Amino acid sequence: SYGSVDESPLLFSPPSLHSKITSAALICLINTLTCWDRYVTAGVLCPIISFYGISDATGGLIQTSFIIMYIITLVVTGWKGDHSNRKHLLLLSFTLWFLVVSASSFVPQESFWLFLFLRSLAAVGDASVKVIAPAVFADYFKEKERGYAIMLFFISIPVGISIGMIIGSIITDSNIDWQWSLRAAPVIALPILIVSGYLIEEPLRGSMDTEGREVKETSHWEDIRGVVSVKTFIFSVTGASFMNLYGRAVAWWGPTLLLDAMKYTNYDESIYLGISFATLQSFCSIIGIVSGFIGTIAGVFLAESWSLGRCLSIGRSRASLLVSSFGALFAIPLTILSLQSISVNLVAYLGANFVAPTIMGGTFPLLTEAILNVISPSDRAMASAIFNLVMSVTGDGPGPWIAGQLLDTLSGGSTDAASVFFSLQRALLIIACFSSFGVIFLFLAAWTYPEDVRREK
The missing domain is CATH 1.20.1250.20 (MFS general substrate transporter like domains)
Structure with a gap:
């Protein structure tokens, strides 16, 4: 073919x-x-x-x-x-x-x-x-x-x-x-x-990158070695894995935390304004979708503008990964605010839930674009597979399970509404703080990115 x-x-x-x-x-x-x-x-x-x-x-x-x-x-x-x-x-x-x-x-x-x-x-x-x-x-x-x-x-x-x-x-x-x-x-x-x-x-493999050079046949093991030898890829996957751990944990336990918070406060109308859990959870889902949509578009266009020197002249060659890194960095305090305000102030909770995904919305598409730019055309499917595999192994599987284990440990088996809520809140805060280390690896990826692009070109 x-x-x-x-x-x-x-x-x-x-x-x-x-x-x-x-x-x-x-x-x-x-x-x-x-x-x-x-x-x-x-x-x-x-x-x-x-x-x-x-x-x-x-x-x-x-x-x-x-x-x-x-x-x-x-x-x-x-x-x-x-x-x-x-x-x-x-x-x-x-x-x-x-x-x-x-x-x-x-x-x-x-x-x-x-x-x-x-x-x-x-x-x-x-x-x-x-x-x-x-x-x-x-x-x-x-x-x-x-x-x-x-x-x-x-x-x-x-x-x-x-x-x-x-x-x-x-x-x-x-x-x-x-x-x-x-x-x-x-x-x-x-x-x-x-x-x-x-x-x-079906396009010719490497047609947009090889400038007429033929893409050579390589073995499967050479594909894997080629992918894992790229520093930017390793740093990007590692950073994304840290963030994905919290993302999957809160996606699974987030609705439960909201319900536990409402039970702990006895559905306090001064906090939740008389809104039912089902309605509030549906609203949170809509906020997540809209913020992700806006953030993805804004992140990609900001990275493009930066790379063209329209907003900053420094760091242009690293623009896509710097946008990802700063987005993840600024989202950390907002994530903590979201968890802390869920039983105190509904406006702060919803606001943090909107702003955090918005400023992080471009992270994964920009990481994907950067990875494609540093990986050989003959290895890109393998790189995508490894990236998604690591995301599944580090997020879909252990994220919700770790949060559940921390919840059981912190609550000590208590079924009291306050104990259950604060235990789950602390469990997610622990995972959020641990996941924040991913930002370090994203900045490392931004540091090695220009060199890896030159090597690939």
Whole structure:
């Protein structure tokens, strides 16, 4: 295939700009759909548990099995992504996702383990697009346009998550069978899958970076060595891992902390203004989505302006990573303010919850863009796989578990409302303070970035 690493650029015409934009838009839509499906299950978890007659612990296996398959797929896709036609790999994964998600909505009551297996396979679609998209975008666009494409890709994530959570909540609160929540995404996915087969283009690997030089074939182990030998990549992944630990912990325990705070204060109207927990939690979710959306766009445009010397003349070569680093640094006190004010001042709590994600919104897209700039075109799928793998291993798995362990230790088994609230609050504060060390590694990544870019060029 003309997307393989040993293909001569003389054997095919590069995709037009229109084709590249169309392809990138379709890939972002695929990402939206897979995120939508991933989070819709959480919204209908109670009806699923009731339908299959399983315990809460067994219901938790739905998320656990998904993460396990997600990690396996990251490894396989990273392994194959730098040596195969990425369009074919993406469409194969998306087709499998479409089939298993559709099939999972028809599993009868007595076959929970089949349902669990099918839901775990749905991770193949989500993981594959996370690995393939950055590598393909790097071969569609040069650095400026590449940043915009990555920005839109990261915006599609909260869009998909919010759609999934909203649909799940609507289904749960209505008389509609929960299975329809799993059928909505495949209905939209089918025409997108068909159109993608015709319109998504496979670009020549390294076409935007190699300046006519041929991208040489390398072994899988050489790919891994090439990735982990880049200092900027190691520092970026390490810094992001620290931050992701708190991010996943608070995503899991945040609603519980809010409910515990309201119970501890006896739903004090002078603090919570008579707003119910469900309404307040929905409002917090909307704030998170909007702030992430605004922050992603603002962060990318600020980094671009800085790199062009429009706002500062110093540090231009490190602009993207410096924006990420300062955003993470300034978010630390706001994160602490959010945790401390949750039982004292609702305005301060909501304000901190809005501002912190806003100033950090560009962190992950800018890190992704920087990583693409320092990694060889022949190793980019592997780099994306390693990055996402580390994020899953350090965040999705241990983050919520560590917070739970700290909660149990600090509360000493007490069920008193005050004890439970303050124990969970302190547990999240401990993780937040520990995660703040990630800022050091982000600044180290900014320091080594220009040298690694020159080496790659």
